Amino acid sequence: NAGVTQTPKFQVLKTGQSMTLQCAQDMNHNSMYWYRQDPGMGLRLIYYSASEGTTDKGEVPNGYNVSRLNKREFSLRLESAAPSQTSVYFCASSAGQGSYEQYFGPGTRLTVT
């Protein structure tokens, strides 16, 4: 039982490059989330998926797209990376249905130069 897994763990991009961050959970959770955490700051919600087949914008969605591929997997795509997107990205999942008891992955540390 791995919980929430994220790949890659580290990534360096040049401005304008694209990439997809992968997230998978094995807890049969309905809801999945993508957050970013800038150095010394709190977490901000980028996008979430309340259930398979649905996605919604969070607090800071600009510059990102997401795909809920199936119940297990939720990917985050940066189409044209910018230095302002340098951050640590966390994926999380929860059972949903009003509960925000979320389980977090280990994070992806992204640097955009």
Added chain:
Amino acid sequence: LAKTTQPISMDSYEGQEVNITCSHNNIATNDYITWYQQFPSQGPRFIIQGYKTKVTNEVASLFIPADRKSSTLSLPPVSLSDTAVYYCLVVLDKLIFGTGTRLQVFP
């Protein structure tokens, strides 16, 4: 206008009880208030969740007044390993993490 407010930092000594408050004036009426703990270079870890009044689990207690405009996380006598950043998570117009409180526990 801050969406949530938490003290930036708190100091405590081992064996003391610690209370951390999060203010959230515009909270949605039908959602849980949740608290997390985060250690450096790790994702947040769930501590406790409640809707109103008082909730207690094996790790902490959570006090929520009737107007739900704030919540207080109460940690039992703390140890050095409780040194971490503590966040509230609430639903305002969106799901919002609090600003975080850095708790330092001294021997």
